[in-house]
Amino acid sequence: METIISIKPILAITVSALSAFLIAITGEKLRNLRETWSILASILKFLVVVSMLPDILCGKVIEYYLFKITSELILHFRVDALGLFFAMTASFLWIITSFYSIGYMRGLNEHKQTRYFVYFAITLSATMAVAFSANIFTAFVFYEIITIATYPLVAHKETEEAKKGARKYLAYLLSTSVAFQLTAIVFTYCLSGNLYFSKGGLLSSDISSSLLTITFLLYIAGITKAAIMPLHSWLPAAMVAPTPVSALLHAVAVVKTGVFMIIRVVFYIFGVDLLKSLNLGTVLAVVASFTIVAASVIALRQDNLKLRLAYSTVSQLSYIVLGAALLSPSALKGSIFHIVAHAFGKITLFFTAGAIYVATRKTKISELDGIGKRMPLTMASFTVGAVSMIGVPPFAGFISKWYLSVGAIESDELFVLVILAISTILNACYFMPIVYAAFMKESKNNEYNGINEAPILVLIPTVLTAVLTLLIFLYPDLFMKLIMLIVNQTLGG
Amino acid sequence: MNLSEHSSILIVVIPLIASFVNIFLNFLQRKLCYPFFVLVLGICVALSIDILYQVINFGIIRYRLGGWMPPWGIEYVIDHLNAYLLVIVSSMSFIVAIYSKESVKKEIPKSKLPYFYSTYLLLATGLFGITVTGDIFNLYVFLEIASLSAYALVAIGEKRSVLASFHYIIMGTIGACFYLLGVGYIYIITGSLNISDLTRLLPSLYESKVTLTALAFFIVGIGIKIALFPLHRWLPDSYTFAPSAVSAFASATVTKVGIYVLIRISFTLFEPRFLIEMTPLSNILIWWSTIAIFFGSLIAIGQKDFKRTLSYILITEIGYMVFGINIGNKEGFIGAVLHILNDSLMIGCLFMIAGGVFYRIGSRNIEDFKGLNRNMPITMASFTIAALSMIGIPPTAGFFSKWYLIVGAIKAGYLVSTAALIFSSLVNALIFFRILEKIYFTKNDNTFMYNFRELPISMMIPIVITTLAILMIGFYSGEIISSVIRFSLPKGF
Numbered sequence: 001m002e003t004i005i006s007i008k009p010i011l012a013i014t015v016s017a018l019s020a021f022l023i024a025i026t027g028e029k030l031r032n033l034r035e036t037w038s039i040l041a042s043i044l045k046f047l048v049v050v051s052m053l054p055d056i057l058c059g060k061v062i063e064y065y066l067f068k069i070t071s072e073l074i075l076h077f078r079v080d081a082l083g084l085f086f087a088m089t090a091s092f093l094w095i096i097t098s099f100y101s102i103g104y105m106r107g108l109n110e111h112k113q114t115r116y117f118v119y120f121a122i123t124l125s126a127t128m129a130v131a132f133s134a135n136i137f138t139a140f141v142f143y144e145i146i147t148i149a150t151y152p153l154v155a156h157k158e159t160e161e162a163k164k165g166a167r168k169y170l171a172y173l174l175s176t177s178v179a180f181q182l183t184a185i186v187f188t189y190c191l192s193g194n195l196y197f198s199k200g201g202l203l204s205s206d207i208s209s210s211l212l213t214i215t216f217l218l219y220i221a222g223i224t225k226a227a228i229m230p231l232h233s234w235l236p237a238a239m240v241a242p243t244p245v246s247a248l249l250h251a252v253a254v255v256k257t258g259v260f261m262i263i264r265v266v267f268y269i270f271g272v273d274l275l276k277s278l279n280l281g282t283v284l285a286v287v288a289s290f291t292i293v294a295a296s297v298i299a300l301r302q303d304n305l306k307l308r309l310a311y312s313t314v315s316q317l318s319y320i321v322l323g324a325a326l327l328s329p330s331a332l333k334g335s336i337f338h339i340v341a342h343a344f345g346k347i348t349l350f351f352t353a354g355a356i357y358v359a360t361r362k363t364k365i366s367e368l369d370g371i372g373k374r375m376p377l378t379m380a381s382f383t384v385g386a387v388s389m390i391g392v393p394p395f396a397g398f399i400s401k402w403y404l405s406v407g408a409i410e411s412d413e414l415f416v417l418v419i420l421a422i423s424t425i426l427n428a429c430y431f432m433p434i435v436y437a438a439f440m441k442e443s444k445n446n447e448y449n450g451i452n453e454a455p456i457l458v459l460i461p462t463v464l465t466a467v468l469t470l471l472i473f474l475y476p477d478l479f480m481k482l483i484m485l486i487v488n489q490t491l492g493g
Numbered sequence: 494m495n496l497s498e499h500s501s502i503l504i505v506v507i508p509l510i511a512s513f514v515n516i517f518l519n520f521l522q523r524k525l526c527y528p529f530f531v532l533v534l535g536i537c538v539a540l541s542i543d544i545l546y547q548v549i550n551f552g553i554i555r556y557r558l559g560g561w562m563p564p565w566g567i568e569y570v571i572d573h574l575n576a577y578l579l580v581i582v583s584s585m586s587f588i589v590a591i592y593s594k595e596s597v598k599k600e601i602p603k604s605k606l607p608y609f610y611s612t613y614l615l616l617a618t619g620l621f622g623i624t625v626t627g628d629i630f631n632l633y634v635f636l637e638i639a640s641l642s643a644y645a646l647v648a649i650g651e652k653r654s655v656l657a658s659f660h661y662i663i664m665g666t667i668g669a670c671f672y673l674l675g676v677g678y679i680y681i682i683t684g685s686l687n688i689s690d691l692t693r694l695l696p697s698l699y700e701s702k703v704t705l706t707a708l709a710f711f712i713v714g715i716g717i718k719i720a721l722f723p724l725h726r727w728l729p730d731s732y733t734f735a736p737s738a739v740s741a742f743a744s745a746t747v748t749k750v751g752i753y754v755l756i757r758i759s760f761t762l763f764e765p766r767f768l769i770e771m772t773p774l775s776n777i778l779i780w781w782s783t784i785a786i787f788f789g790s791l792i793a794i795g796q797k798d799f800k801r802t803l804s805y806i807l808i809t810e811i812g813y814m815v816f817g818i819n820i821g822n823k824e825g826f827i828g829a830v831l832h833i834l835n836d837s838l839m840i841g842c843l844f845m846i847a848g849g850v851f852y853r854i855g856s857r858n859i860e861d862f863k864g865l866n867r868n869m870p871i872t873m874a875s876f877t878i879a880a881l882s883m884i885g886i887p888p889t890a891g892f893f894s895k896w897y898l899i900v901g902a903i904k905a906g907y908l909v910s911t912a913a914l915i916f917s918s919l920v921n922a923l924i925f926f927r928i929l930e931k932i933y934f935t936k937n938d939n940t941f942m943y944n945f946r947e948l949p950i951s952m953m954i955p956i957v958i959t960t961l962a963i964l965m966i967g968f969y970s971g972e973i974i975s976s977v978i979r980f981s982l983p984k985g986f
């Protein structure tokens with residue numbers, strides 16, 4: 001593989017860190033200028049990320065060596081197709097979310113907006129850094145920074161409830177990463193003397209299988225951002241955050257950092273052959289399957305819209321984990337595609353939840369009867385997001401489900417098909433009643449008469465992501481070329 | 494005359510003489526006491542850096558006092574380990590000296606200030622002396638100088654400090670006596686007090702019961718001085734009730750120098766194989782320190798007084814270092830020696846912040862930290878970074894020493910101790926995030942009392958400098974290891 005040395009990865013990372021600094025010194029008094037920094041940084045970041053695409057599509061990798069701390073702890077960035085794919089998804093959605101954030105925060109007249117935008121930008125920086133990490137140490141450093149930087153966002157409201165949620169958030173993410181992930185990394189170092197992600201796996205099969213199993217389980221327990229049950233409850237707790245945070249961070253950037261790292265660990269630390277010989281792929285697949293079904297069942301019982309979406313996220317994230325755990329090319333394809341499909345679908349759903357809140361201050365599903373009459377565009381977007389999540393054509397979610405099913409057959413794990421079927425039904429059960437109630441039912445006190453949508457800065461991003469969800473289904477080739485490359489690079493053709 | 498040749502004696506003599514000069518200066522011109530005091534410690538920093546430079550470039554320094562040949566005369570021997578420690582101790586004493594100006598104004602009566610400066614200088618003299626000397630009896634002399642001045646400094650504090658100091662005197666004197674008995678036994682069988690000489694003489698006497706007895710006295714004596722559990726009882730009270738500057742200075746240096754003495758006795762005076770293979774001592778110390786880590790952490794959670802919390806965390810950190818020294822592999826030793834530096838910075842910084850908060854609100858109670866971010870943003874930002882380092886979040890300094898300790902522990906197979914290290918990280922996370930939540934997300938109703946601004950600049954700068962050091966020095970861990978610590982590894986590691 002040809003390697004290019006370039007500073008672009010660093011630029012993509014630092015552009016938002018720099019904007020965080022500018023936002024902080026600009027402050028509340030010059031709020032328009034402050035918002036300009038966010039938008040400028042998000043657009044610049046996306047452009048820098050996309051500018052790496054041509055080289056990556058030619059099968060090259062872009063490297064930047066930052067700092068050698070000790071002989072094994074090295075801050076090193078290497079952009080491959082997988083990392084770029086994740087970075088593109090996150091940085092593109094940041095542009096849309098930036099506009100949405102402004103509309104949402106101003107619409108609600110939230111306090112401490114400067115702090116909010118600062119930490120948002122820092123989180124995006126760290127997310128890029130995880131996407132571009134060349135070794136597990138670099139990934140771990142920025143994984144922790146994401147945790148710390150999102151904590152003020154979750155606690156944003158500073159109410160007792162918000163503080164409690166933030167406490168739980170931090171307790172889960174920080175304690176598992178320090179206790180399990182760090183230990184797993186130390187084990188990896190002791191077993192292989194190296195921490196670099198390498199094709200086909202870093203660990204070799206001549207190490208005792210019990211040690212390898214322990215290390216793998218430590219990783220899975222330690223990467224809690226993937227919200228695999230039973231270590232998922234930080235995600236519902238994080239819903240106390242302002243909705244744009246839930247939308248971009250807790251449906252895209254943060255949680256996908258988790259699944260992204262699981263994919264890295266599965267294919268680049270352990271490798272397909274090793275996991276197959278230890279049967280650990282199946283173990284992970286079973287855990288993920290359980291999460292898919294259990295989280296869906298819990299989602300059914302939530303009346304708070306954001307909580308229902310959160311449990312849906314828990315369930316959908318495990319699709320991606322499941323796709324990786326099946327260790328077959330098609331399943332991996334489905335898994336990677338689901339990163340983007342779920343990102344667009346779920347961000348749409350969260351955007352609508354936020355739009356409803358800004359316009360009506362309603363958070364409960366039982367209060368949404370007939371809201372379609374008042375906010376038709378918003379609820380139409382919701383329907384698009386929901387249908388895509390269920391996995392019905394013509395929306396993006398269908399494609400990932402299709403490849404996952406093919407992958408399940410390829411790797412002879414037929415129970416996965418059953419899980420996917422059950423999950424589809426459950427998804428329909430928890431999304432369709434909302435759509436039905438919004439459009440078909442009469443509102444209770446005739447409170448939703450007359451069209452009255454959320455502010456324009458909130459509405460446009462919502463509709464935009466919904467349209468994109470549709471476009472992704474119609475033009476998957478855009479992504480498929482990159483995804484094929486990822487599969488080739490990961491599984492070696 | 495080349496001054497540089499005499500650096501190793503000057504660093505002891507200058508503060509010793511200065512401490513007397515300071516008293517006379519008091520009668521002539523009281524205003525000059527403080528500048529003189531800071532100047533002297535600044536000179537010590539310069540000397541220590543010069544010594545480190547010489548050692549790195551020209552090898553071990555051997556300085557014969559009065560030209561007497563060892564083993565009859567006293568010899569100062571400075572290798573990489575002492576030079577490294579000397580820089581840490583002198584820098585911290587200098588930084589805290591700057592800090593002390595405003596801090597002591599509120600805590601110590603004006604008439605006692607010159608005596609405070611003199612005693613502070615005497616403590617520094619003692620610590621420098623312990624560090625440079627190559628003679629175990631001379632070490633005892635400096636140990637007493639340091640201890641006696643520490644007792645006095647603690648006793649200057651608030652009302653209850655007198656009792657705390659008394660407690661400290663009793664324990665400290667027992668410790669010093671034990672150490673002296675150890676020296677006596679060694680002298681009886683070898684007739685020598687020079688460490689290099691003893692290194693040569695002792696191996697043939699390893700079978701002797703007297704050697705064992707001496708070793709036992711040494712270890713218990715030093716154990717008291719470094720407050721290793723269960724000999725820690727004197728520490729929490731002393732460091733809680735002492736003046737803030739004294740707590741910061743002593744916590745950052747006294748115990749670290751104790752750890753240094755432990756390393757010298759364990760691995761230079763005796764050979765590593767004596768402690769590790771021929772006696773069960775290193776095993777006992779590993780268990781002791783593991784219990785210390787668990788114990789310190791558990792007690793620290795329950796404290797309401799911030800300085801007391803820090804004192805128990807210090808006991809935990811001492812457990813880390815004693816553990817690292819005794820694992821008997823390279824990584825553990827590197828981790829322990831690196832942690833001397835990191836812990837010195839972290840605990841020093843936190844004690845200075847505790848003093849700063851006390852300076853402003855007159856309270857050490859954690860409850861009173863509510864909303865402090867509004868009044869003291871810079872101090873609280875420093876607090877956040879020091880806290881993250883204590884938890885061990887990369888890329889702050891604390892992570893790197895912890896990394897080596899955990900790698901060492903896992904390589905040597907001490908899983909319970911690994912669990913202890915991780916447990917204490919988690920407990921630190923709990924303790925510090927509970928405080929951070931108060932600082933950043935809790936409003937304070939008592940607006941009257943909290944009507945003040947940031948700390949005075951002379952308290953601010955030392956805190957900010959140590960914070961920056963905590964933030965930056967982690968990146969140079971590799972550099973420190975390869976240019977300093979690598980050369981101080983004991984034989985066979």
